[in-house]
Amino acid sequence: MRKEKISSAVIRRLPRYYRHLDDLYRGGTVRISSSALAKSMGLTASQIRQDLSCFGGFGQQGYGYNVERLRGEVAEILGMNRNHTLVILGAGNLGRALIENFPFAANGFRLVAAFDVNPELVGAPLGGVPVLHMDELEDFLADCSASVGVLTVPARVAVESAQRLAACGVAGIWNFTNMELPESELSGVRVENVHFADSLLTLSYMISEEPV
Amino acid sequence: MRKEKISSAVIRRLPRYYRHLDDLYRGGTVRISSSALAKSMGLTASQIRQDLSCFGGFGQQGYGYNVERLRGEVAEILGMNRNHTLVILGAGNLGRALIENFPFAANGFRLVAAFDVNPELVGAPLGGVPVLHMDELEDFLADCSASVGVLTVPARVAVESAQRLAACGVAGIWNFTNMELPESELSGVRVENVHFADSLLTLSYMISEEPV
DNA sequence: TAGATTGTTAATCGATTAACAATC
DNA sequence: TAGATTGTTAATCGATTAACAATC
Numbered sequence: 001m002r003k004e005k006i007s008s009a010v011i012r013r014l015p016r017y018y019r020h021l022d023d024l025y026r027g028g029t030v031r032i033s034s035s036a037l038a039k040s041m042g043l044t045a046s047q048i049r050q051d052l053s054c055f056g057g058f059g060q061q062g063y064g065y066n067v068e069r070l071r072g073e074v075a076e077i078l079g080m081n082r083n084h085t086l087v088i089l090g091a092g093n094l095g096r097a098l099i100e101n102f103p104f105a106a107n108g109f110r111l112v113a114a115f116d117v118n119p120e121l122v123g124a125p126l127g128g129v130p131v132l133h134m135d136e137l138e139d140f141l142a143d144c145s146a147s148v149g150v151l152t153v154p155a156r157v158a159v160e161s162a163q164r165l166a167a168c169g170v171a172g173i174w175n176f177t178n179m180e181l182p183e184s185e186l187s188g189v190r191v192e193n194v195h196f197a198d199s200l201l202t203l204s205y206m207i208s209e210e211p212v
Numbered sequence: 213m214r215k216e217k218i219s220s221a222v223i224r225r226l227p228r229y230y231r232h233l234d235d236l237y238r239g240g241t242v243r244i245s246s247s248a249l250a251k252s253m254g255l256t257a258s259q260i261r262q263d264l265s266c267f268g269g270f271g272q273q274g275y276g277y278n279v280e281r282l283r284g285e286v287a288e289i290l291g292m293n294r295n296h297t298l299v300i301l302g303a304g305n306l307g308r309a310l311i312e313n314f315p316f317a318a319n320g321f322r323l324v325a326a327f328d329v330n331p332e333l334v335g336a337p338l339g340g341v342p343v344l345h346m347d348e349l350e351d352f353l354a355d356c357s358a359s360v361g362v363l364t365v366p367a368r369v370a371v372e373s374a375q376r377l378a379a380c381g382v383a384g385i386w387n388f389t390n391m392e393l394p395e396s397e398l399s400g401v402r403v404e405n406v407h408f409a410d411s412l413l414t415l416s417y418m419i420s421e422e423p424v
Numbered sequence: 425t426a427g428a429t430t431g432t433t434a435a436t437c438g439a440t441t442a443a444c445a446a447t448c
Numbered sequence: 449t450a451g452a453t454t455g456t457t458a459a460t461c462g463a464t465t466a467a468c469a470a471t472c
Contacts, residue, residue, distance in 0.1 A: 007462080007463075009462090009463065009464095010463095011414060011417055011418075012410075012414060014413070014414075014417065015407070015409065015410035015411075015413035015414060016410060018413065019390075019392070019409070019410070033428080033429060033430090034429075034430075035429085044464075044465065044466090045429090045465095046464070046465050046466065046467095047463090047464060047465075049429095049430065049431065049432085050431090050432085050463090050464075050465090052431090053430090053431055053432070057430080057431060059429075059430050059431080060429080060430070060471090060472060061428075061429050061430040061431085061470070061471045061472045062427070062428045062429050062430075062471070062472040063428080063429070063430085063472065064428085064429065064430080065430090077417070078413045078416050078417050078420070079416040079417055079419065079420025080413070080416060082416075082420055084416060084419070084420075092309070092313070093305055093306075093308045093309030093312060093313065094305075094306070094309035094313070096305045096309075097304070097305030097306040097308075097309055098408075100305060101304070101305065101306070102408060102409075103409070107409055107412055107413060107416070108413075108416060109412065109416070147419055148415060148419065171419035172415045172416075172418060172419040174411070174412060174415055178231075180231070190415060190418040190419055192411055192412070192414055192415035192418070194406065194408065194411050195227070196310075196314060196406065197227065197231070197314075197315070197319055198224075198227035198228060198231070199227075199386070199404055199406050200319055200321065200386060200404070201226070201227035201230065201290045201292070201319060201320075202223060202224060202226075202227060202404055203360060203384045203386055203402060203404035204290050204291040204292060204294075204296060204319070204320060204321070204384075205223055205226065205289070205290050205291055206223075206384060206402040206404070207291065207296070207359055207360065207383035207384040207402055208290070208291025208294055208296075219438075219439075221438090221439065221440095222439095245452080245453065245454090246453075246454075247453085256440075256441065256442090257441095257453090258440070258441050258442065258443095259439090259440060259441075261453095261454065261455065261456085262439090262440075262441090262455090262456085264455090265454090265455055265456075269454080269455060271453075271454050271455080272447090272448060272453080272454070273446070273447045273448045273452075273453050273454040273455085274447070274448040274451070274452045274453050274454075275448065275452080275453070275454085276452085276453065276454080277454090
């Protein structure tokens with residue numbers, strides 16, 4: 001039974017399902033039951049069956065789930081087959097790390113260009129992708145629209161860069177700046193934050209639980 | 213009233229509280245009410261008062277919260293004043309991005325060394341931090357223990373590196389590899405994952421909601 | 425067929441929101 | 449004092465877990 005509104009708790013688990021199913025698939029596993037998958041992921045079988053049933057009935061009584069099929073269904077749900085494109089703003093160390101090492105294609109994305117203000121970086125392609133000057137952003141996206149803009153710029157230009165991306169009509173912003181973006185001013189653009197500092201402070205809490 | 217076990221939902225909000233309180237503090241705001249803070253953070257006043265009351269009563273009826281004091285309390289709760297130290301394993305683009313740009317000190321951490329297997333990187337300090345060969349990890353940590361190990365190594369050596377860190381007695385691992393670490397084999401070490409792929413796939417889902 | 429395992433409904437648990445007495 | 453706002457208790461809402469009929 002497909003549900004209308006999927007809770008964000010479920011959505012945040014989907015990439016992990018995909019990752020585990022992809023591992024199983026690559027390892028040659030043909031079928032898996034909810035309880036076996038639950039065990040390997042540290043969840044309950046109930047939860048997995050509930051989560052999947054938000055999107056349809058992908059299993060078979062007495063058999064379980066076909067790994068290849070379920071992996072494909074989850075990929076489809078996540079939008080991995082939609083030929084999403086992205087541009088990266090900021091070709092510093094972090095931008096370069098993503099450009100050169102992140103498996104965009106394996107996640108259903110195609111990186112089309114990087115932008116930076118540093119004239120020493122502009123012009124020299126990175127990882128097969130052209131590096132253009134930030135001034136060319138609007139012209140480039142007018143010709144060749146992108147689904148997502150990746151923000152790996154310095155914090156002080158984060159909001160301004162986000163607004164330029166929104167004005168160019170991107171659907172989403174992948175935000176690596178430690179800034180909170182004013183989503184209400186970004187006209188419906190979805191923002192996904194990767195806040196390094198929040199993550200480290202969570203770890204800091206976890207390793208500090210005992211009193212000093 | 214201090215609660216025994218703090219839920220992870222609350223813990224994950226604490227860094228955001230800190231970030232907002234720090235902004236207010238730097239901006240010169242002296243006091244703030246739960247409702248004003250709630251409005252600026254997109255939460256409810258009830259939730260903020262509930263969250264904070266897990267750790268103590270930091271406010272005052274009729275007045276609200278003193279920003280400087282509350283910021284300090286949250287920092288204390290997060291363990292930001294414990295002189296945590298960390299080492300980074302892997303000085304590739306991502307490791308370098310963290311070493312050179314991440315504000316460790318502002319988050320209560322001191323980066324003491326980086327390790328890599330590449331002889332071209334070993335020996336040349338980055339951002340004031342020595343870069344040592346991975347072979348020296350155990351000796352180094354025997355002399356100078358660290359609270360946290362940061363994993364910015366290639367995925368294929370992620371598990372092995374995590375096990376070495378655990379054997380050296382780190383309290384936490386900040387994991388940037390797209391691998392799931394076997395926490396049960398890491399003898400109590402707390403793991404905080406930064407899964408870029410999971411984050412991008414969540415964004416992919418959000419921008420793909422309408423059927424094709 | 426008998427055994428296994430799903431999808432779904434019901435029960436439980438936990439987290440968020442609302443309400444309000446206490447009090448600055 | 450009167451107004452504001454907390455900390456906390458109670459009510460609601462949502463998410464997880466358990467149970468089981470359906471069925472492969």
